[in-house]
Amino acid sequence: MQDFDRSITGERIIELRQQEEDNLIKSLAVQYGYSYVDLRGVTINPTALLMIDEVTAKKAQAVGFESHRNHLSIAIRNPNNPETKTLLAALKAKGIESTIFMTSTGSLEHAWTRYRDQKTNVAVERGILDINTAQIAEQMKLFKTPETVKTYLNNIRSVNNARRVSETLETMFAGALALGASDIHIEPEETGIRLRYRLDGVLYDITDLDRAMYARITSRLKLLSGMILNVKSQAQDGRFTFTIAMKDIEVRSSIIPGASGESMVMRLLDPTVASFSMDLLGINPILKSVMEAELARPNGLILTTGPTGSGKTTALYAFLREAHKPGVKIITIENPVEYKLDNIVQTQVSENYSFANGLRAVLRQDPDIIMVGEIRDREVAETAIHAAQTGHLVFSTLHTNSAVGAFPRLIDLGVDYRMIGVSVNLVLGQRLVRILCPNCKAARTATEAEHKIITQVLATHPKPPILEEPLVIYDAVGCAACNHTGYKGRQAVFEAIKVDTAVEEAIIRDPREHIILEAAKAQAIPSMAEDGIEKVVQGITSLEELMRVVDLYDGRHIKTTPKDIQVDSDFSTPIV
Template sequence: AHVLARQLRAPFVNLKTFPLKTDLVRLLPETPARRFRALVLEERGDTLLVAMSDPLDLFGFDELAKILKRRLAMAVVADSQLAAVFDKHYRRSDEISGLAKALEKDIGDAVDFGALQASVGQEGAPVVRLLQSVFEDATRAGASDVHIEPQEGELLIRNRVDGILQTLTQADKRIAPALAQRLKLMAGLDISEKRLPQDGRFTLRLSDRTLDVRLSTMPSQYGESVVMRLLGQGSALRRLDVIGMPEDMLTRYRELLGRDSGMILVTGPTGSGKTSTLYASLAELDSEKLKIITAEDPIEYRLPGLTQVQVNEKIELSFAKVLRAALRQDPDVILVGEMRDAETAEIGLRAAITGHLLLSTLHTKDTISTPFRLLDMGAPPFMVATSLQAVLAQRLLRGVCKHCAEPHLATPQEQAWVNEVLRLNAEEPAPVKSMAGRGCADCNGTGYQGRRGVYEMLELDPDMALAIQDSDAAAFITAARKSLRGKTLADRSLAMVRDGKTSLAEAVRISVDAE
């Protein structure tokens, strides 16, 4: 390809480093792109730069000009690089768009609920094929959630990948009711109820894996919005030593897990990896020698040797009720998926006082605010002071794509954040060596690949416990800040930036979120 490019005096493009943009790539539909081994690279005024692996295919070049209806300039690429790019940027978008149009023709202007129910076992039904393709695309992309969102003039289908929503396709909004009703049928929900939110779950078998799907519907102005959380059955459980904890923190956290009693809370926003940390914590414990009971909603991993209980609010099987029952089962360790209310918090604190190790999560932004969140929920101060051993706050930072990483000069906003973290004046800025992804085929043009955990751990000492017991927030904050100096989420994030593991933009983003 290099030789051919030189002979034709056409530029040769390395797709592994070229910053491809999905919106430009998708100007050319997937079918002709694969047929003519071609790719749209750039837009230069009214001209499109198109790369082909066979620049001597003049018929193909003319066909591309007809399809794109633009003036074209040619570049050359290695054919061996095209397959990965096609899979990354098109994924199944053409197929999904085609299936959406087929479904639109199939349903016309009204949804036939009887036909939908009859199609439950029919793999060839348009609605079934469309959803199958959506799920397969989501799993291939590593999506954690799928959003089906009716808008004023269209239906958006989006995937959340590495914490960021990416549009998969846009379709006629008339197909939205058919998708919502089909999914509600799969989850055993009431398909006639569109005015109220509903929650359900179902198991989905794809060609190469099985998924547990948590379904949530909500009425909106333009129809029912549907969000699905995808949980892979049999997914490998990550160990504590690979989730990203610094070595000193990991050693101390393991010592805390070895205690006979007390409460350890993991905090952070939804999607910050709290559940993964709790499961990794349980995997550290010897289930053959310990009675371990969990109360979960849902059960995301099935662990041998544990008694795992699925919370079910529909039959009033709440976290609090499971926790009460668990205490009568002679447990050593109890995991409660979430401290949702005052009743659960108080029972959990009592359990931690009376000789049980209790692990749970709480929605707070950092470690320092956690004890007072428990007090705000109505927990007695003396119980919080006595039971709470440690709080682990965490976030997930997107990792810089190793294929297109390059040195990055901090923006004024980023430099101001660095100065604040390092407690420097604006007059004495500290330049920070950092990397950022330019965007390439491997990262779908985002500059990021995968996510890494960043952690802040606050272990309560006698001074902090006394401040909690006295409800003295100022004294607690002073003691906690002294303990955390140099070890906050912001400090740890900056260390990851310096190591080239994440970007300054990501570190600033999660720090703003933690404020």
């Protein structure tokens, strides 16, 4: 018992010493003008790690932990260490730009353990570590449908060679990129391993993988993503990059333990999203003029709302591009950084750099515009509102079902309702609808029930489109160009509420949603349903698709209950 107590005391002393050194390094980092990073809460990028060999890293008391092209994020313990200075000079001579962070000895030692993982895996997977990007580019030309991807994967299964794992991964990525998939899902089940792609927001089965291949693929993907190989009982996140046709493809990986094995999802981040303009978002002219005016304001909070996968990040990046002007400093706090933006300082949350303390630190960096990835608690909400009130234009997101839902949500988080009206400028709500394939969409006359839905919704539109009779709408059909889904690409449907005097008074008087909506009517901004129906009339999407994504029966537009009108799944025809 005495030995046990002595052991506990020893562990506590070590822990206190580590905390003491961490606090010392944090203070020194401020003095030297560097940021502090705790590598125990950061995913180490294998590419970045191996840009400095283990012997040199330990001698220089340094480690690389994130990289992008010729840029390396490097953590060091002491900027005055001669070996550290030699290392930084050598990296510069190689044309590698370094962003320097300071960290503690314990943090460095944790990161150095990743060198062991790399050695182990090189021995296990020797000769098949690199993804052949040239092969991916060639295969992308061949893959026109999910069936062709399935055929190639099944053919690889029947071949036994040293590159079988690499060929499977190359085909998997080539198929996803060729078909425009946003995510790759590898899902173990009792009966097999299912591979699925998310195309235009909907998951499609591609093929089944055998268990032996699945085990090797997940190990390989863990290695590429900077995850710990032998940890299989907890969730892990990571990322890696490969280049196709001069375009960097960022892959964000997530793995969780399951009853039948580890389930893995890889999100493919298209770098062209970072160059999206407001014109490409599909914002209707009324809202676009409102947005342009709000983006020109020097301070205030602009919120975008919607569920995960509704395009909020893409919209925020487009707004940042619109707001960016010479002489303006923009800093982002993201979780994680999804796309690299030129001339913008992007930071990523970690164990010791949360949205809240990150935002407080950013305010000391003299920014003009700040983007906070998400407001999820009172501390972040109040800090964002404080920033908006002290001369900063702040962008952020909230998870609510509608634009008007943002106001009671902020109050639920503990924000003083009197502060909302004087700090929030605008709240956007959005969803993504699939775009009808231009090659196969079929025009037809709307049925009486469909006509009724469209006219009822447009009756409240501030500037409705002129409807020609007979009213023509379009159905999804399916062809080779759209993988026989009838849809190709996605576009957002929006709504917005400006916080003007009437809305501010409503928030203070009675912040229930229907009261705020009534106060906002005079703004004459189309609702999400009205914007969506306008896109149905324009032939951009189908009525069936809009009804899948947007609730038209919220009491604001259609008085008929959902039980009275149903949409036929084969013909998109409501049946009364």
